Amino acid sequence: YTHIYTHRQSVAQSEVQEQSRRWYSVSHLSVQERIDRKRNAALIGGGQKRIDAQHKRGKLTARERVELLLDKDSFVECDMFVEHRCSDFGMEEDHNKFAGDSVVTGQGRINGRLVYVFSQDFTVFGGSLSGAHAQKICKIMDQAMMVGAPVIGLNDSGGARIQEGVESLAGYADIFLRNVMASGVVPQISLIMGPCAGGAVYSPALTDFTFMVKDTSYLFITGPDVVKSVTNEDVTQEELGGAKTHTAVSGVAHRAFENDIDALLNLRNFFNFLPLSNQDPAPVTECHDPSDRLVPGLDTIVPFETTKAYDMLDIIQGIADEREFFEIMPNYAKNIVVGFARMNGRTVGIVGNQPKVASGCLDINSSVKGARFVRFCDAFNIPILTFVDVPGFLPGTSQEYGGIIRHGAKLLFAFAEATVPKITIITRKAYGGAYDVMSSKHLRGDVNYAWPSAEVAVMGAKGAVQIIFRGKSNQAEQEAEYVEKFANPFPAAVRGFVDDIIVPSTTRKRICRDLEVLASKKQTNPWKKHANIPL
C-alpha cells in the first residue's frame, strides 16, 4: 500500500509542478514555491517558540509523536493544507492561519500493519478543536472504517476553539458519532498526552482503550477553577483528572505510562495484540515458546488452606507465551485481572479473579471492568480465557445501593453473548451466582476445566451448613460432610459442567491445543438490532 500510495503522490506532485510551470510562471511566487512554503510551515506547527515551550513541559510535538508511533518513513499525511475557516476576532488574519491547523492526520504502519492516526498539535492554538480540525479527524476515521483499520488518537488539546463557537461543538459531535459508528468495527485507542477537558473527553471515553501519560495529561469535564466556583472544592489538576486518578479511582483510563516516549513505544507493543478490524482474525505472531511447555509451578500455586491468597498473575504469566501479559486497568478494581497475552503466538484476552485482592470477589467495579473487556474481545474475534477463583459477589449495603445487581449483570451479559472461543479454568472456588457468571459451561463455555483444587458449590461449607442444618448441633461434623461432598471438582465434573479435571502444570498445553481446535468456531446470536445490555 505504502508503495502504491507514494507512487501516486509523486505522480501527483510532478503533475502539479508541470502545471505550475505552464500556467502560473508569471505570478510572483510559483505554485511550487507556495506548496513548499506551506509544507514547511505545516511542519513547524505553531512555530519554534511554541515547540520549545512544549518540550519544556516534558511533552513532544504532534509530529514527533507520530514519528515515534509509526514505522520509519511509513506516515502518509493527509490534509496538510487545511486551514481553519473562522473569520471573527481577527482569526482571519494571515498570522492566525496555520497550515494543517491544530491537528496532524494520516495513516501509517505499526510493525507493518495499517493504522490511522490523528495527533493534536498543542502548539497551534493550544490544540483547540476547530471545525477544520474536526473535519480532518472525521476524514481519516471514515477512511479507517472503509478499509478496516484501527484509529489511534493522540490527544493534546485545550478544548473547543472558542472563537468558532458552535462550529467547534458540531465538530466534536461529528467525531463522537464516528466513534460510535466505528465502535466494534475497528479498534479505537486514545492516548491522552496533555489536557483533554470539557466535551473533548467524550471521544476518548467512547473509544476502546484510553491510555494516559503520567504527570502531563489530564482528563476532566471541568477544570479545578470551575470546580472551585461551583462546588467550592479545592482540588489540583492532578487530583481531579491526572493519570493516577483515572487509572486507580475512576476507571476512566486503562493504563498510564511514564512519559511520551514510554507511552508511544508501549502503544506500538499493544497494537500488535489487536486485529485490524472486526473482519480480521486475532493476529498470530511468530512464537518461540513451545506450546506444549509444562508449567510445574502451577501444581503448587493454590494453597491448601482455602482462605489463603495467591497471585492470579503468577498463573497467567506462567501459561502465557514468554510470560508476557499486557494488563488492562492494573490499578483499578484489582479483584479482577484482565488483559492480553498470546498463546502459541495467537492473541487471547484473559480474565481472572484475583484472590489476592478482596478474595477475588465480584463487586460493581470489577464486574464493569470485566464486562467491557470481554465485549471488546468478542467484538474483535479474540478468544477469551477465564481463570476462576471467586467466592461470590460482594455483599453489603454499599454494593446493593450502588446497583451491584445491574452491574453484575453486565459481566454475565458479556460472557453469555460472546461467541468467540471461550475457555474456562476453575482453579479453586467457584461459588454461587459468580460461578455461573464466570464463563461457565451454561453460558456457552467451549472448554471448561477444573483443577483438582476446584470447588464448585453454592457457597462455602460453613455458610451452607448453617442454612441446611439451622439450629442443629454438631455443625462441625456436617461441615466436614459438606466439604467432602462439594469442596472438590467432582459434583461439577459428573454433570459435565466441566469437561475435564486437569493437572495444573498441563494447563498451557491444553489451552494451546483447544485454541487450535476452536480457531474455526462459528456461532451466531439471533438477529437483533442490538442487544439491551443492562447499562
Added chain:
Amino acid sequence: VNMNLSNTECIFFVASRLITRLLHCLWQVMKTCKKMGIKTVAVHSDVDASAVHVKMADEAVCVGPAPTNKSYLNMDAIMDAIRKTGSQAVHPGYGFLSENKEFAKRLAAEDVVFIGPDTHAIHAMGDKIESKLLAKAANVNVIPGFDGVVEVSYTVNMVVLATTFCKEGFRLSSQEAASSFGDDRLLIEKFVDNPRHIEIQVLADKHGNALWLNERECSIQRRNQKVVEEAPSTFLDPETRRAMGEQAVQLAKAVQYSSAGTVEFLVDSNKNFYFLEMNTRLQVEHPITECITGLDLVQQMIRVAKGFPLLHKQEDIPINGWAIESRVYAEDPYKSFGLPSIGRLSQYQEPIHLPKVRVDSGIQEGSDISIYYDPMISKLVTYGATRAEALQRMEAALDNYVIRGVTHNIPLLREIITHPRFISGDITTNFLPEEYPEGFKGHQLTSEGRRELVATAAALYVSAQLRSQRFLGNLRVSTTPQEQRQWELCVELEKGSHTVAVSRSGSTFTVEVDGVTVEVSGEWNLASALLPVTINRTPRVLQCLSRDAGGDITLQYLGTQFKVRVLSQLVSTLSAHMPEKVPEDTSSILRSPMPGSVVAVSVKPGDVVAEGQEICVIEAMKMQNSLIAAKAAKVKSVHCKAGETVGEGDLLVQLE
C-alpha cells in the same frame, strides 16, 4: 542407646527445608534411603505441606504452624508423630534438633534410634566451651591461652570495653542464640590473624574405628556463614593434612563418636591449626568430600547407626580431583554481602544438563521462599580433575542457573570464583571484607566487557524488533520491498551512552560499538531464559531477565545483572525532552531493607535520635538487623511495632 537396626523399616525425618536449612541434604538422604529400601516419613509445618521433601517421603505428618518453635522445635508434637507412624529411627536433619541433647535423650527413652552420634558425644561437642576442654585433653591443638576461665575473663574484658555498640552486639547475638537454639550463653574467642577455616570430615563406627576423610576449605564466608567451599584445600601439604586428620580422629575417639562428623579448625598463615568446634552432624558442604573420596556419607551414617563396622581403612581414602561448592542463597548480595530476600520462584532451572555438576536443592519452580527460615536455595557442586577444571565448570554452572522471582547471590558467587586472589588460593575468612571494603558492587565491566554486553543487548533488541513484525497468515501486513538491514541505535548502560550500528546476516549480528566491531551470533530464542551467544568467537551464556517495549533490557552477564536501555536514534534524541522524575528524599525515611518481622522498636514519636542510633531491629531468616538513623533528627512518626511482619521497602519510621 542400644538397638539393633537390622529390621529398621522406617526412618522418621525431623526436617524440612525450613528448619534444617538444608532440605538439599535431606533430599539426598531420602534418595539413599530409597536405594537401601528404607521407608521414610517427613514432618512439616503447615506452610510446607507441598515442599519437595514432603512429596518425596513415603508418609508425611504436619506438626504445627510455621514458626519453628511451634512446629519443628516442638518436641512433644514430634515425639507424638514418631509414635503414630511407628518409626524406628530418626534422622534429625541438619540444624536445631540435630544437636539437641534433650531430644536425643527422649528418643533413647522410647527406644528410637537416632541417626547420628549418641547423646554423650552430642552433649560433649554441643557445648562449645566443654568441647574445647575435651579437645585439649585429647591432645588436640586449641587456641593458645584457652582454658576453663577464659569465658569469664573475656566477659570481664567486654564489660570494661562496653560501649553502646558492643552491648548492642552482645544483645543481638544472645537474642539470636536464644531465638534459634534456645541457649543464650556466648563464647568469646581469641582473635587469630589471617585465619583460614579448614575442617576435617571424620567417620566413626560403634566399634572404636574412626577415619578422616580429608579436609574442606571453607574460608570464604560472610558473617560467619560459609559461601564457597572446596575440597581439598590449596593450602594444606600432606603433613599438615595428616596431622589435622589424626587429631580429628583422636577427638572423635575420645568422645566415643560414632557417625559422620566434622572437626573444624582455624589455620593461620604458618599452617598452625587450632580446634574450633566439632559438628556432630552432616555438614552442608559434605558433597565435596563425597566427590573427592567417592564415599556416600549418608549411606555410611546409616550403616554405622545400624551397628556395622566401617568398610574402609585410612589408606583407602583417596583425594581424586577437585570439588567446589557454591551456596546459592535467596539473598541480596549488594546489601552486606547478602540480606535475605523472599518471593516465589517464578522460573527455576538447575544447570544439571552440564557435565560434572551436582545440585542439591529442596525447591522447585513455584516454591515460595518465605521470611521464616534460612534462605538457601541450593548447593551447587562442580567437580573436575583439577581445580582449574572444577572452577571453569562452576563458572558455566552459575551462568546456566536460572532463578527468577527472588534475588539471589549468584553475582557474588561468580565474582568470588573468578577473583584472581581466589584463583591463586590466597584466601582467609576475611576475604570478602578485604576485597570489597565498600561492600559488594557486582561485576565491574572492563571496556571490552562493556562492548560485549552492549553489542549483545543491541542484537537482542533488533531480533525482538524483527520478530514483532512477523505475523503468520496475515495478508494485511505491508509487503515492504526489503527488510531493514541496518540499525542505528543508542545503548545506555550504567550512565554511559554508546552509539551502536547493527547489521544482520542470518543469525549473526555485526555490531559496531563506538567504532569497534563486535560480532554476536546465537539462536535468539526470545522465549528462553538462557541466551547462549558467541561473542567474537567466544561462547558465553547470558540471561535475559526482562525486556520491555520501552527498550529496557535486563541481562545477566558474567553473573551480574545489568540494566541496559536500547533506543533508536530518534528515541534517543527525543529523550532529552522527557522530564526527569524526582526520587523521594530517603534520609528522613526509614524503610525495611528486607522482609521480616519487627523485633524491637527503640524510638517513639517526638524522640530525638542521633545519627547512627538504633531505631528498630528487624529479624528475618534467623538474622537480626539493627536499623539506624541516617541523620540526627526528631522522630516524626513510627509505622511499625514489635511483633509485626513487614515487607521489603515498607515504611517503618519517619524522621523530621
